[in-house]
Amino acid sequence: MSEAPSLQQKNQTPLLEVRHITKMYGDLAANDDVSLSINKGEIHALLGENGAGKSTLVKIIYGSLQPTSGDVYWQGEKIIIDNPAAARELGIGMVFQHFSLFDALTVAENIALALPGKLDLAGLSEKISRVSRDYGLPLEPTVHVADLSVGERQRIEIVRCLLQEPKLLIMDEPTAVLTPQEADQLFLTLDRLASEGCAVLYISHRLEEIKRLCHNATILRHGKVVADVDPQEETANSLASLMVGSDIHTIGDKAASVQGDVVLAINNLSAPPDGPFGVALKDISLEVHAGEIVAVAGVAGNGQGEFFDAVSGEKVGKTAQTIKINDQAVGHQAIVARRKLGAAFVPEERLGHGAVPEFSLSDNVILTRHATGDAIVSSGVVKNAVADTIQKRVSGDFDVRKAVPNPEARSLSGGNLQKFVVGRELDREPALLVINQPTWGVDAGAAALIRQALIDMATRGAAILVISQDLDEIFEIADRIAVMSRGQMSPARPATDMTPEEIGLMMAGSHEKNDQQQTSEADSA
């Protein structure tokens, strides 16, 4: 951070060097002549938009992909890394964005699964406690993973790597799932690792944190290296424009919102957990007015998915009064009935939930609009031409880039598909939009377009409920903010009255009611 170790020794052999790596998928070059080197003790950032080729490069280094051409050098020796096991043997550890942990097993058991050789659970537990304490990542080896927060689960993945004494640690968007406080703790750990000589390859979108943490940054765009920079000497804006290729679009200020009527009213919504590892919703109340954007902040896995299902009607409740749309009690009615009242929904997962990957875009229009007065279906028969017209209009209005007129959803990039999925709903001019993680895994250009569209929609008088983990996004668009943690929701307060630090603490649970209160409420309910 403040004082980067001197990495300027030119005669030092880099720990890892990739030279002229090219990886082709058909005609598409995911990596095009990419070179990069990392020294011992260096925290090296890999920056780029979605689809810039970061994951491909990392997978090549970790041995899960083989380059089409180009070489990998490890401590000056040319090698072929055949598979992840070979990479681990060399001393390369990786912490993935999506954890591979078994919920029903304990911390120690999960780690034991990844380790070669004979199993000595007692010895291992002792080692886990020691290593995790040493690095400021306290872990209790006998706890079941299901009972841990996402941040703690990430610690398991990190400790799993540390136990193998890695020389190079690859981290893929590690802070995406952390609260600001948890992220601070992670940075301290990484600094400490670097000072001990371990190199870190750090992948992130978050420019501030790269400025804070990393010694060097390699920026990828469309599979090519566009710059190698020292992040200390750059501003967040200059890094962003290198990444996107032009100065990024800034969102226009919202017109001061006029509070209209209540469009969505949630009254004392409680729901039992879906399964042993689900999150129960506890007594959630929230109102969204016409013309305003209300954001629900929170770390992933704190009940946002369950909340979205309850509001959309994919999970139908028992009492009608729990959810009211335009003064109609619909808590007991399913998603189609709610859509007919003017509500529109965009779930978090695009592929397989918001859209069917193998269906064409026009079929995906039918998905949410077969009952909403678009005349797509008349007496049970689907009019594909109508769906196709809507598909073309949405693609045009929301700048959905596609290779053929009506492609399968899976062939679109994440950003383009998200624009389509959001546009499909906004095109209806709904009275209410509920959207979960509107720009998750989407490139900066698409994210800006989507946020702008949401703001414009609210200006035109729609009520919008956004569920998001991205605090920057929330402050950019929200009028009021509520925070969700462990199935509870704080009262929504004006965004101008709140600071990121405050929200961070609430995300960690500072607003939760204590257990006794909860039990007594559950009894009375």
Next chain:
Amino acid sequence: MKLILEKRAFRSNTMALLSPLLAIALTVFFGGIIFALLGLNPLRALYIYFIEPVTSWWSVEELIVKAAPLILIGVGLAICFEAKVWNIGAEGQLTMGALAGSMIPIFFTGWQSPLVLVIMLVLGALGGALFAAIPAFLKTRFNANEILTSLMLVYVAQLFADWLVRGPWRDPDGFNFPKSVTFEGWQVLPTFGDGRVHIGAIIAIVAALVLAFMLAKTLKGFEIRIMGNAPRAGMFSGFSPKKTVWFSLLLSGGLAGLAGICEVAGPSGHLQPSISPGYGFTAIIVAFLGRLNPIGVVFAGLLLAVSYLGGEAAQIDLGVSARISQVFQGMLLFFILACDTLILYRIKLMASNDPKTLAKIKAEAGS
């Protein structure tokens, strides 16, 4: 070196259409090898098996008689499998349909009216649908796997039929043969001319056309496709997974039951211990060979009917067991699934690491 299956970035639509033809070619090729291993002239054997059944009018008629139930069951299963509901018990639903429809001629032996035939067909479809309702209920209520429940119910149905024709439903004037009274007049399906082709063939074609329209053009078809493809998205769209299970099982069961009553009121003319030569199972191959497309199923049904006739011809002319048709059907299903897999995936040969380099690095790391 190791072999891995790697998902293809793009799937070829041409190959998807060619896949059944490729599978047929491979089946014929390996069938020839099997005949050769049996010491027969493979070309002559293949001619007798595949070509001879379509060289005379009589055998073409027989082909249609055999294809009709395969198509009728196959289109229902195509819808079912498209929704990823695995009804493996069409043979049992066929049997129960046949028994339900046969109640009329057995209990009201003398009743003659066009209405009789209509009631028999309706009862047949109902019997099959009700029998398919058992796995549907077990699936939606207890999440029991429908592959197991529907398959096991086949044996229940077959043994029940066996008991009926040997016991309570045995023809009193039948010299103790295990068969029911012979159906007559309006109790049997009208035939074309004096041949054996009956209106079951028309019913099969109509069913294929109706279901092709439903699958491609209606919201119900959209529901079937989306629930089979991405159930989570289907629920987001507003459809219920349980309703889809009920619909597809009742539909395919009803059509199998209809095929069953057409079989006993058609070619057989009475109930006997064995109602079908495995049409309900062969129809599974028909559905896949027809790409789960009702029109494709019509062609696949005709082809699989050849394999039945060919098996009989091979037994008569070549002296091989008629079971050879099951061998061919099995090979065909194997090759079609293999071809489909290779359309979506490619086999890749991975080069191994250079052991010397690795050893060297390990040595350095140790020092």
